[in-house]
Amino acid sequence: MAELMSHSSLFLLPTPINPSKATYGLIVLNHRLPSFTPLLWKHAQLRLCADGGANRLYDEIPEMLPNEDPIDVRLRFKPDVIKGDMDSIRREVREFYANLGTEILDESDDQDTTDLHKCVAFIKNCTPNLEKSNLRIIVAGALGGRFDHEMGNVNVLLKFSDIRITLLSEDCLLYILPRGHRHEICILSSVEGPHCGLIPIGIPSKSTTTTGLQWDLTDSAMEFGGLISTSNIVREEKVTVSSDSDLLWTISIRKENIYS
Numbered sequence: 001m002a003e004l005m006s007h008s009s010l011f012l013l014p015t016p017i018n019p020s021k022a023t024y025g026l027i028v029l030n031h032r033l034p035s036f037t038p039l040l041w042k043h044a045q046l047r048l049c050a051d052g053g054a055n056r057l058y059d060e061i062p063e064m065l066p067n068e069d070p071i072d073v074r075l076r077f078k079p080d081v082i083k084g085d086m087d088s089i090r091r092e093v094r095e096f097y098a099n100l101g102t103e104i105l106d107e108s109d110d111q112d113t114t115d116l117h118k119c120v121a122f123i124k125n126c127t128p129n130l131e132k133s134n135l136r137i138i139v140a141g142a143l144g145g146r147f148d149h150e151m152g153n154v155n156v157l158l159k160f161s162d163i164r165i166t167l168l169s170e171d172c173l174l175y176i177l178p179r180g181h182r183h184e185i186c187i188l189s190s191v192e193g194p195h196c197g198l199i200p201i202g203i204p205s206k207s208t209t210t211t212g213l214q215w216d217l218t219d220s221a222m223e224f225g226g227l228i229s230t231s232n233i234v235r236e237e238k239v240t241v242s243s244d245s246d247l248l249w250t251i252s253i254r255k256e257n258i259y260s
């Protein structure tokens with residue numbers, strides 16, 4: 001019997017409920033940040049910016065908190081680490097955070113992996129003693145921008161398939177459901193859904209079975225060029241998925257109900 005893997009977007013809730021004692025790492029990318037990024041920040045124990053992601057933090061977080069002094073906001077939202085090939089971060093932003101004590105890790109020699117890859121590798125290496133099943137990485141600004149970047153970001157999920165990584169935009173989130181498990185997705189309907197999708201990402205799926213969706217799959221095949229499940233709708237509080245291949249799960253975010 002395949003092992004059960006449970007999923008829940010608890011980091012979208014206003015107060016940290018953390019029954020699994022998960023450690024959250026937040027990575028800020030260089031694309032428009034979700035308006036609820038301050039909430040993600042609050043949930044995280046380790047906060048990184050991928051290169052130009054530091055510009056986004058510097059520019060956009062003060063705009064999300066318009067009643068506060070921008071300088072105070074920037075001092076409060078200090079990343080632990082900025083890492084990447086450092087071709088996008090502005091000089092004044094780099095100096096600002098360096099002066100606050102943020103660790104700046106310049107890996108401009110490596111032009112074969114993305115800045116997101118470099119940040120995930122950093123978190124993986126700096127938490128060697130942490131049981132990987134307790135580590136959750138959430139990535140803000142990962143979707144809705146340049147398609148090559150989006151695909152690069154999804155590829156990082158597959159490269160680090162032993163780590164639970166969620167990509168987020170203002171409108172949706174996504175993560176991999178690895179093959180060989182039975183998946184149980186707890187739907188937090190106040191902050192996510194009802195739109196969802198289930199997409200075979202590496203190879204075609206010969207057999208996928210779901211419950212809890214408007215258009216459930218029953219031992220169904222899915223592949224690009226054939227059937228993939230887009231524009232599906234969550235119907236129950238719990239969705240279950242079993243498949244012979246890795247699938248990408250995506251669900252819409254109800255940002256109007258998210259309070260930082």
Ligand SMILES: Nc1ncnc2c1ncn2[C@@H]1O[C@H](COP(=O)(O)OP(=O)(O)OP(=O)(O)O)[C@@H](O)[C@H]1O
Nearest residue numbers: 029030031050051052088114115116142145146149
């Ligand atoms: N438009 C975008 N959409 C989605 N993700 C993005 C986008 N722009 C950047 N990113 C993510 O943010 C990370 C840091 O961005 P940054 O602009 O510093 O990268 P970069 O390596 O300079 O990109 P490039 O040289 O291809 O423009 C990237 O590795 C990528 O994961």
Ligand SMILES: Cc1ncc(C[n+]2csc(CCO)c2C)c(N)n1
Nearest residue numbers: 051084085086110111112113114115
């Ligand atoms: C086949 C191939 N395609 C593209 C790149 C370029 N590239 C990929 S990741 C990266 C770093 C971005 O910060 C760069 C420049 C490569 N090396 N190999």
